[in-house]
Amino acid sequence: MFRSRLFLRLFSAILLTLGLFSSAVYLLSVPLIEETAYEIERDASRTILDNVFELVSKIRGGLEEQRAITVESYKTRLRDMVSAAAGSIDHVHARADRGEITREEANRLVAEGLQALRYGSDGYIWATDYNSVILSHPSPDYQGHDKSDLRDNTGRYILPTIIATARREGEGFLTYPWWRPNGDERAPKLSYFRDLPQRGVVVGTGAYLADVDAEVERRKAEAIEDLRQALRNLRIARTGYLYIFDSANRMIIHPNANIENTAFGTLVNPVTGKPIGEELKIAAAKGEPLTYLWDKPDDPGNYAYEKISWVRHFQGFDWYIASSVYVEELRRSSVALGNRILAIAVALMLTGGLLGYVAVRRLVAPLRRLADAAAQVRAGDLNAESGIRRDDEIGLLATAFDGMVGRVRDNIATLDSRVRDRTAALEDANTRLRAAMASQDTARRALAESEGRQRVILDAIPASIAGLDRDERLTFANRRWAELVGRTKAEVIGQALMSIVGRRAHEALAPHLDRCRAGEVVTFEYSLPRGGKTLITKTTLIPHPGADGAVSGLFVLTLDVTDEKQTERQLIEAQRLKAVGQLSGGLAHDFNNLLSIIIGNLSAARERYAGVEGLDAYLEPAQRAGRRGADITGRLLAFSRQQPLKPEPIELCGLLRDMAVLLRRSFPSSIDIHVPGDGPDFWTIADQTQLENALVNLAINARDAMPDGGRLDIAIARRGVTDGLVFDEPVRPDDYLEIRVRDSGVGFTAEALARAVEPFFTTKTQGSGLGLSMVYGFVKQSRGYFQIDSQPGQGAADRGTTVTLLLPRAEPVARLPDLPTPTPLPDALDSGWRGKLALVAEDNDDVRQVMRQQLVELGFSVVEAASGDEAAELIEQIDGLSLLVSDIVMPGLSGIELARRARRLRPALRVVLVSGFSVESGEPPPDAVILRKPWDKRDLVAAIGHASEPARTQAQADAQADARGGGNEA
Structure with a gap:
């Protein structure tokens, strides 16, 4: 095994690698780890210092917040005291208003009451009139004197400033210097004051800000004590600590209580010979730690031990917060850590060498057998096998090698047949590819035709449509969208949206585009200037997701909603x-x-x-x-469209010619009046009196708008309305008569035109402002429409005001015969009615009392009812009733329902209905008489007289029915 070159190379490489790795770990990591551990420990002391600094900052912030809360509490108490004083003043003067006491007695009681109203240690109430004469003050030096010359430190007059603020704002606060009670020096004082305009005085009170500062200082001392206890229990490393001193080198907080509140500015750094306190301040300014030599508790007097301190200056309290810890303690943990790493590296090197030997030996032996089998195959022996059977990667390699050799044998035998099969398959694939290319050409032509149809459809749609990619470049736009931005389709495709709509418009659209890119469907409105007008559009942005689910583009749909908005x-x-x-x-x-x-x-x-x-x-x-x-x-x-109307057929041209005669007599000669001449008749159904009043009102308004003369034109025309016409509201399709009253006067401003028909609004110096509102109400009650067009200015042809009325058109009808004129009625009824019994039904007690009194004066005996239900019961129970006078609107039965029931029970009963509205609850009985509120006694006499002529009343009802029939026929 030791003769194997592979074994020697691998084992030597492992030993060398382990040695180099262990040396590198020790040389590169141990010093770095020691230094890093030291820096961590050192920075930990700074982190603790920063935390304490933040804690002190929060204490300062809490004190500022507490000061604000305290000041607000003082303000609330000042408001309450002034409110109590104002209530007392109003109470006393109310007694004078009721006559219980004289005005002089009231002023005396107010002054005594305010001087007696004291609170706290030195709180009082003062009062002054608008001339700076002090009406109430606890000091005789101020009571009753003019103190308008009192000034604050900036030279500002105190009382005139307070009075001006109170009269302008109603109330307020002011801080100024003022003398403390029994003191010679002035101190800042916060005063609250309130204007009592109905009494002509300003009342106030105040509090010295020094009281607020004392409360804040007390809370500051409590916070410092809490901080002292926290710092005494805080340690850095084993013996390090934190302490706080101020800019005068006075120790504020220190773990050693004996050092607190003492000066340590004389302590010297043995290294530099400079005072420690001054060097700490310099270190705080530089943001760097201070290193110096110091002694230890177990070795006093021996200044040979290195210490390090971090210092930060807190300007809010002018404090210096410092840490103090021995460098030796900070380095102790890093040295111990380096020694442990060295021991671990040596152990790893020995263990790695042993394991490397075993591993290399196990690896090299099967590889030699595999190399021998490979040499046999290279020599041409395809039956050679490695014979290795293992369950690791080498065994897998040997099995793969044996299998590969076997497959090579099989592949050589079947290679020719496979080549032939592959060639046939390739020819078949070429045939299918040619067919697919032909199909793709057909699909491309169909797609082009479909896209063409879509472009035609999108250009014809009455909406502006465009597409944007994620970079806001236009990928598509139909003809209407291109026209909307003043371009052609070819000019906008592929361009950036900003270059098409401009920078200002793009800035307005950017938030909506961002929301759409985030996946949201966005709808908004935007105004565009077009041809001197403003085009209002409604745009919807729809996100288009890509294959990955992210938004890859935007779909834009814009509609013109200008007409809908109008x-x-x-x-x-x-x-x-x-x-x-x-x-x-x-x-x-x-x-x-x-x-x-x-x-x-x-x-x-x-x-x-x-x-x-x-x-x-x-x-x-x-x-x-x-x-x-x-x-x-x-x-x-x-x-309000609730006046009683008497609609009848009216021929407008004749009515205007008659009115023109009266207008020319009363208008100045400098105004030319033009009305329709002879021509076709124009008929409508309306109340003639109210129509005349409306036209006269419009003519008078026109006269007042032309003080230097001008032209007044009143024209009539027939106008058929189908759809889309808008006056004061959309006009229902029908045939109408259009009455135009046009003047060349000064016209309306935009603000006045918006409020022209509001009740009590007028541009004149005199008048009730009900003229145009009455015209508007009459037109609406007559089922018509109203419009004002005005251009401010005078003299130009296109200046002035045009008021247009649309009234329903009627066909010409024959004029009704005049009814007999009733004979004049006396102030009192015929004596034949004296002693007759009348029933008055009215829910208002005072109105009922007036009606009862007038009927008694006319000779009637009167029975009263406070509701329609009560009156119905009396009609059933009392015989001999000759007259019923009833309000139309009452609790329970209405006056009209009561009249119908009374007519069924007692047909001979005369009925007078009273109301300020038109008929509210349906048509009254045909012979009932309507008495409008308010009335006088002669109106009541006339109403009873008409109610006593049933035959004539019936004739009037028949004539009115004929008139309504003619109108309906039209």
Whole structure:
């Protein structure tokens, strides 16, 4: 075996490798490991120091947070004290407002109360008027004196600044220097103050910031004590420790309690002869450790032991945090580790040599037998075998070698037959390849035709479609997308998206593109300037996943939604105006009840006390104001579409010509008025009075918009609407009459145009602002549509305002014969009705009281009911009722349902229905009379008179039915 060259080479190589490896491990790793272990130990001390530094930083941060919390707590207490003082002031002045005490007594009680209101050790309340005269202060030096000249350290006037801030903001805080009670020095003080505008004073109180600082210092001392206990229990290595000193070399924290609070600036470094404290500060500034010689507790006075210290400066407290540990302790573990590694290396070398000998010997013996068999095969003996039977890699190699030799024998015998078979198979494969190439050409042509059809379809789709790869280069775009960016398809394919849409547009699209590349389907809207207008688009980005599942491209689908957005905005505006109308209608209903009470009582007072000299001069303006209020509620009802209307056929051209005569008489000669001349008639169904009022309102608005003169055109045209027309809301398809009122005035601003039809909004210096809102409400209640177009400016041909009304068109109808004019009614009913019994049904007690009083004055005996259900029971139980006066809107049965039930039970009963709305609960009985709120006594007399003429009322009902029939026919 020892004569085998392979054995000698392998075994020698193993021994040499083990020797070199062991030497290299020792020489390269042991010094490095020792140095690394030392650095780890040294850096561990620095890490502990850094942790303590972070702990001190958190303590400082906690103190700052605590200071903020303490200041906020003081602010809350100051607010509470000022709120209590303000409540006390309001309470005392409320007594004066009620007449319980005089105003002078109230001022005296307020001053005494504020001076008595003290809290804490030196907290008090002060008050000053707007002229800096102190109204309340515990010091007589300030009480009642003008202190507007007091200034702070910057020269700013204290009281004028407080008063200006309070009157502007309502309340506030201010820090300024102020004298402590019984002290000569001024200290910073935080004051809170509040304006009491109804009293004309500013009230405040304050707290000295020194109190806040004292609280923070107490918490700082507690935190330092906790830190001291923690550092005393902390050790680095075996005897190392941490300590803290300040910039004056005074020891703050040290494991030796005897050293704390002492100066150590005289201690000298034996190596340099310089004070240790100053060298530690220099090391902290450089961020490097300090090494010096020191003694040991078991060898005092012998300054021969090397120590190392890390130092960091904490500026928040002006502290220096330092570690201290002997270098010998840091190196002890590294030396022990190096010795252990050396012993392990020697043991490994010996063990490796022995194992190498065994392994090489076991490896070389079978290889020699395998080499002998290979030599026989090389000589031509294909029956040679190695004879090796093992279960390891060598055995596998020997088995493979024997098998290979056997297969070589078999392969030589069958090689010719296999070559022939392979040749036939190759010819068959060539035939199939030619067929596949022909099929591929057919599929390529079909694919090209399919792509052509897809391009035609995509170009015809009413949407902009494009494709992007992951680098935002366009891989596809249909004709509409190319037109959207102002290019052709050939110009955009293959280009970067930024170069097509521009940098600004790309910056706006970038967040959406990033979300889509992350796998999200993104939909957003974007506005593009096109032809002087803004094009609003809705774009959807769809990610396209690749074979690996990652997003490899983006699919872009863009739709033009400009018209939809415009329709949506107009619909929202219509809904807003409808909501405002509902609110206005509710207010008008409640206000009508109040006006009914006011007007009724004023009328009664004016009749009862007519002989009182001078009283009529007060009552008549009040009645006039009440009637003005009734007119305003009528306009509100018009806007809310709840005014009672009497629709009838109207020929508009004749109505406008009649109106033009009146307008020309009242308008200045500098305004030209043009109305339709002779021509075809235009008929509609509407309330003629309300239509005239609406057109007059529009004409007056036009006159006011042309103070220097101009032109007013009122035109009528027939307009058929199919789809897509939008006024204040989308117009339903039908035939309409279009009324255009155009002036050459100053026009509306954009802000005024947006609010033009809101109740009480006006651009005039006078007026209620209900003109356009009434016109709008009347048009909507008449099932019409409203639109304002305006260009600010005056004089130019394209400037001014155009108001367009769309009203339903009607076919021409024959005019109805005039009904007989009723005879004038007296202020009181005929004496034949005196003593008759009347039933008043009204849920509002005050309104019911007014109605009862007026009926009693007219000679009726009155029975009252607070609801429709109660009134129905009284009608069933009481005989001899001659008159029913009922509100339409009541709890339980409505007035209309009550009137129908009363007419069934008592056909001869006269009915008067009262309401400020149009009929709310259906059509009333044909001979019932509607009395609108608010009313006066003459309106009530007229209503009862009409209710007493059933024959004439029936004739009016028949005429109205004929008119409605004609309108429906149209």
